Amino acid sequence: MSTLLQVEDLHVWFELPDGGELHAVQGLSLGVGTGERVGLVGESGCGKTTTALAIMGLLPPTASASGRVLLDGKDVLAGGEATIRPRRWVDVAIVFQGAMNALNPVRTVGSQIVEALELHGRARGGAARARAAQLLESVGIPAARAKRYPHELSGGMRQRAAIAMALSCNPRVLIADEPTTALDVMVQAQILELLDALCRDFGLALILVTHDLPVVAQLCDAAAVMYAGEIVERGPVDALYHDPRHPYTRLLFAATADLDGRDAPVVSIPGAPPRLDRELVGCPFSPRCDRRFDPCGTLRPALRALDDGHAAACHLNGVGG
Amino acid sequence: MPHATPETRLALKRQFGLDKSKLTQYGIYLRELAHGNLGVSFENSQPVWSNLRTATLNTLPMVALGTIFAIVIGTLTGVVAAWRRGTFVEGATVSSALAFYSMPTHWLGLMLVILFTGVLPTGGMTNDFLIDPSWWTHLKDVLSHMALPSLTLGLVLYGEYTLIARSAMLETLGEDYVLTARAKGLKPWAIIRRHALPNALLPIVTLVALSLGYIVAGAILIETVFSWPGVGRAVYEAVLQRDYPMLQGAFLLLTISVVVCNLVADLLYFKLDPRITA
Amino acid sequence: MSVVLYEPGVEEAPVRSRRGLVWETIRRRPSATVGAVLLLVIALAAVLAPWIAPYGLHDQVGPVFGRPSRSHPLGLDDGGIDMVTLLMWGARISLVVGFAATAVSILIGGVVGIVSGYFGGWVDTLLMRITDYFLVIPDVPLMIVVAAIWGPSLFHIVIVIGILLWTGTARVIRAQVKSVRERVYVKRARALGAGHARIVLRHVLPQVAPLLIANTVLTVAVAVFDETALSFLGLGDPSRISLGKVIENAFQRAAISSGAWWAIVPPGALVAIVILACSLVGQALEDALNPRLRVAHLGARTFRLRPLVGRGAESV
Numbered sequence: 001m002s003t004l005l006q007v008e009d010l011h012v013w014f015e016l017p018d019g020g021e022l023h024a025v026q027g028l029s030l031g032v033g034t035g036e037r038v039g040l041v042g043e044s045g046c047g048k049t050t051t052a053l054a055i056m057g058l059l060p061p062t063a064s065a066s067g068r069v070l071l072d073g074k075d076v077l078a079g080g081e082a083t084i085r086p087r088r089w090v091d092v093a094i095v096f097q098g099a100m101n102a103l104n105p106v107r108t109v110g111s112q113i114v115e116a117l118e119l120h121g122r123a124r125g126g127a128a129r130a131r132a133a134q135l136l137e138s139v140g141i142p143a144a145r146a147k148r149y150p151h152e153l154s155g156g157m158r159q160r161a162a163i164a165m166a167l168s169c170n171p172r173v174l175i176a177d178e179p180t181t182a183l184d185v186m187v188q189a190q191i192l193e194l195l196d197a198l199c200r201d202f203g204l205a206l207i208l209v210t211h212d213l214p215v216v217a218q219l220c221d222a223a224a225v226m227y228a229g230e231i232v233e234r235g236p237v238d239a240l241y242h243d244p245r246h247p248y249t250r251l252l253f254a255a256t257a258d259l260d261g262r263d264a265p266v267v268s269i270p271g272a273p274p275r276l277d278r279e280l281v282g283c284p285f286s287p288r289c290d291r292r293f294d295p296c297g298t299l300r301p302a303l304r305a306l307d308d309g310h311a312a313a314c315h316l317n318g319v320g321g
Numbered sequence: 322m323p324h325a326t327p328e329t330r331l332a333l334k335r336q337f338g339l340d341k342s343k344l345t346q347y348g349i350y351l352r353e354l355a356h357g358n359l360g361v362s363f364e365n366s367q368p369v370w371s372n373l374r375t376a377t378l379n380t381l382p383m384v385a386l387g388t389i390f391a392i393v394i395g396t397l398t399g400v401v402a403a404w405r406r407g408t409f410v411e412g413a414t415v416s417s418a419l420a421f422y423s424m425p426t427h428w429l430g431l432m433l434v435i436l437f438t439g440v441l442p443t444g445g446m447t448n449d450f451l452i453d454p455s456w457w458t459h460l461k462d463v464l465s466h467m468a469l470p471s472l473t474l475g476l477v478l479y480g481e482y483t484l485i486a487r488s489a490m491l492e493t494l495g496e497d498y499v500l501t502a503r504a505k506g507l508k509p510w511a512i513i514r515r516h517a518l519p520n521a522l523l524p525i526v527t528l529v530a531l532s533l534g535y536i537v538a539g540a541i542l543i544e545t546v547f548s549w550p551g552v553g554r555a556v557y558e559a560v561l562q563r564d565y566p567m568l569q570g571a572f573l574l575l576t577i578s579v580v581v582c583n584l585v586a587d588l589l590y591f592k593l594d595p596r597i598t599a
Numbered sequence: 600m601s602v603v604l605y606e607p608g609v610e611e612a613p614v615r616s617r618r619g620l621v622w623e624t625i626r627r628r629p630s631a632t633v634g635a636v637l638l639l640v641i642a643l644a645a646v647l648a649p650w651i652a653p654y655g656l657h658d659q660v661g662p663v664f665g666r667p668s669r670s671h672p673l674g675l676d677d678g679g680i681d682m683v684t685l686l687m688w689g690a691r692i693s694l695v696v697g698f699a700a701t702a703v704s705i706l707i708g709g710v711v712g713i714v715s716g717y718f719g720g721w722v723d724t725l726l727m728r729i730t731d732y733f734l735v736i737p738d739v740p741l742m743i744v745v746a747a748i749w750g751p752s753l754f755h756i757v758i759v760i761g762i763l764l765w766t767g768t769a770r771v772i773r774a775q776v777k778s779v780r781e782r783v784y785v786k787r788a789r790a791l792g793a794g795h796a797r798i799v800l801r802h803v804l805p806q807v808a809p810l811l812i813a814n815t816v817l818t819v820a821v822a823v824f825d826e827t828a829l830s831f832l833g834l835g836d837p838s839r840i841s842l843g844k845v846i847e848n849a850f851q852r853a854a855i856s857s858g859a860w861w862a863i864v865p866p867g868a869l870v871a872i873v874i875l876a877c878s879l880v881g882q883a884l885e886d887a888l889n890p891r892l893r894v895a896h897l898g899a900r901t902f903r904l905r906p907l908v909g910r911g912a913e914s915v
Contacts (some may be wrong), residue, residue: 004455009907009908011908013905013907023696026910043517056504058500058503058896059901059902060404060503060894060895060898060902061407061895061898061902062894062897062902063901063902063903064902064903064904064905065902065903065905066904066905066907066908067903068907069909071431076905077904080901080904082698085506085508086506087506088503088504088506089504089505090506090507091505094504095493096497096500101496101497101498102497102501102518103498103500103501104498104501104515104516104520105520105594105595105596106519106520106593106594106595106596107515107516107519115505115507115515116505116506119505119506119507120506138804149595149596151596162501165505210495225619268476320908331860332704363680403895404897404898404899405898405899405901406895406898406900407898407900408899408900410667419875419878419879420871420875422878423871423872423874424679424871424874425703425827425828425831425846425867425871425874426866427828427831428846428866428867428868428870428871430857430869431846431850431863431867432863433865435855435860435863436854451675456762457713494895494896494897494898495894495895495896496896498894499894499896502898503897505785509897509899512897513897517897534735534736534737534738535777537737537739537740538737538738538739538740538828541739541740541743541828541832542739542828542832545831545832546850551703551782556740556743557743557832559831560743560744560747560834561833562863565748568744568747571740572740572741572744575737575740576735576736576737576740579735579736579737580735583735592629593730597637
């Protein structure tokens with residue numbers, strides 16, 4: 001299994017209106033191989049969407065970044081717009097949150113898929129329209145809806161259409177940013193099934209960005225837990241659930257209500273994530289951690305490998321991380 | 322009529338129906354209006370209707386030229402300014418737009434007169450000294466006279482439209498479908514042309530329509546400065562000469578045209594935005 | 600006629616409190632600062648005109664349309680009067696008319712907006728219908744007609760302008776009041792039995808005040824323009840010299856053909872500056888009240904690259 005996409009030591013800063021900077025992503029490294037499914041989990045504001053945008057070179061003009069994003073071994077971050085643009089949608093595609101206005105409201109759904117096809121030379125004119133209809137069918141939308149405008153589709157259908165559009169140029173990696181948030185539960189399940197089937201059928205690698213743990217558990221083999229702009233633990237989903245090596249991971253799983261009916265109390269994590277516009281000293285989670293001890297306030301733990309594929313950034317595994 | 326004898330005054334009063342009560346006068350006016358009769362001008366004793374028709378035909382090309390110039394150039398510069406956010410180009414564009422937007426219309430007209438005296442005609446619509454001109458010469462003559470008045474209107478409106486277009490564009494550029502378009506691999510100009518602009522046009526159309534009332538005001542001032550024989554100047558002269566029928570007629574005409582333009586703008590919006598259904 | 604300014608670099612944190620918002624905005628945003636300073640300087644010069652004007656308002660100090668010189672930096676008008684003096688006195692009247700007309704307009708518009716937004720229902724519908732009718736009528740022609748019929752006097756001009764400008768204010772205030780009314784503390788106050796007047800005064804008004812101020816400033820700009828326009832068309836008060844009148848005089852007395860640009864350019868420029876200053880302050884305030892939290896996804900600049908940071912060995 002070759003590594004398709006490798007992110008190395010990614011940092012992202014945002015300019016703040018009053019001067020100063022927000023250090024949104026702090027030294028993140030992540031890899032995804034053919035057919036692999038990785039979840040990127042964390043609370044809102046932890047930097048997961050920013051990471052997804054950085055991978056595709058979609059950061060806004062007020063941002064600056066450093067690090068490497070290797071696509072087939074080539075650094076597309078340093079290469080800039082000219083390097084990444086031809087590879088967008090063709091190698092890596094992205095699906096945004098369903099509640100977003102991700103589809104142009106004044107153009108028909110079909111025409112937007114056709115646009116992607118024609119842009120990357122997959123088809124033209126009538127053939128493109130046919131292919132677009134086919135793609136819609138494959139995600140469970142009747143082909144006739146291609147002539148409809150986004151506001152005429154339900155939230156779930158819009159999300160499916162976005163997925164169809166994302167797959168139109170046969171990418172090898174699909175990034176799904178909160179694909180099921182803001183959809184109701186029944187529809188969520190359908191979308192997840194759809195993603196599962198599509199990834200399987202097309203051998204897609206998937207990066208699933210979400211705050212919703214059950215979704216990750218259902219769809220992904222491995223996951224990385226983000227906090228305050230960095231990955232604090234990563235590994236196979238089972239390992240994270242049964243043997244979390246970072247207090248945040250443990251509390252995250254505990255905070256999720258268990259629908260199996262066991263009476264474990266729902267625990268919420270007190271406090272709030274740290275502000276990222278100033279330099280952090282020590283472990284960023286320590287103010288909220290129930291297991292903190294001396295080194296946590298002064299020494300920032302590094303992400304250290306533990307067992308096979310499992311890594312955590314916590315002094316509890318050995319001081320220094 | 323300062324030197325008329327009392328008898329003449331009375332006769333004139335009778336002729337124009339001014340001896341009846343105000344209410345009756347208004348009633349008569351409305352009745353006549355329903356029949357398409359706007360009354361007769363005090364000044365030249367011609368039907369108001371035909372006076373206004375000539376005036377309107379004179380005003381329309383001049384206003385149209387200026388407005389179209391402003392819409393096209395203004396939208397273009399507004400879009401560019403939004404695109405080049407945070408750069409010198411944006412700052413310069415906004416500053417110049419604000420400057421023109423703040424200038425009183427008639428003053429700008431006078432400034433242009435000062436600048437272009439001798440280069441372009443600054444008064445009237447035609448050169449009265451041309452004897453029996455050919456069609457082509459006549460056209461050139463009118464156009465050269467139209468240049469400054471239209472330019473004045475165009476500049477003042479350009480300021481406003483640039484600011485409108487820029488803010489509409491900035492709003493649109495923050496929308497998620499723009500991010501999607503970028504993620505698809507589209508080039509910036511294609512994104513603007515196919516996704517941002519069609520959406521930005523919606524608020525632009527609305528705001529441009531709202532500015533039509535201002536165009537009317539501008540037209541009055543500009544035609545006064547440049548002695549352009551249009552509706553605006555007709556209003557001005559009717560005021561000076563207390564030519565009430567003309568004044569009423571012109572005012573009615575102006576109000577109706579603003580209403581019609583707003584209607585047209587609504588229809589246009591209806592056509593541009595698929596989210597609105599009948 | 601509201602046009603959003605979008606100050607460069609201000610995709611901004613939400614406003615912390617309404618108190619002192621006006622002052623804060625003026626301090627923080629360069630455009631607002633410039634505008635406020637300009638207005639202050641001009642207003643000061645206008646107010647102090649009787650004392651600091653270099654010459655008398657009616658003193659002929661030179662020939663008709665005298666050229667600018669060291670003692671008369673802006674030349675003389677058609678009556679041989681010093682232009683700088685004229686400008687200062689003219690600004691007085693123009694500003695007075697501007698503020699007075701705005702006061703009338705804000706009063707009517709504010710009341711209509713608050714009543715409409717607060718009570719809703721048929722009152723709202725009725726008032727909005729009336730507002731719509733006024734909105735559609737083109738302002739300046741109506742002003743011309745009314746001024747022509749009523750007769751020229753400062754008072755009439757103020758009333759005429761005020762009567763036509765209130766619609767914009769009414770709409771904006773109504774929208775704001777509607778949203779404030781739905782807020783928790785207002786509902787609580789009502790539940791506690793507070794009377795309408797009390798609620799309006801203590802809860803609604805403070806929330807609406809900054810927007811009202813922004814709208815006031817913008818209205819002043821329009822009022823000043825309208826006064827200029829009316830004066831130019833000969834409908835201004837002939838006994839008072841406003842900036843508009845100065846321009847009209849120059850126009851009527853053929854300043855242009857005499858080549859006396861100094862009789863026309865400065866007064867209009869001063870009006871333009873006043874309007875510009877008002878627009879800057881007003882827009883900045885409106886911006887501050889409706890922060891656009893959106894970051895542009897697209898722009899000519901792209902995100903910057905920085906050298907590699909390296910946070911210690913990645914041991915996976």
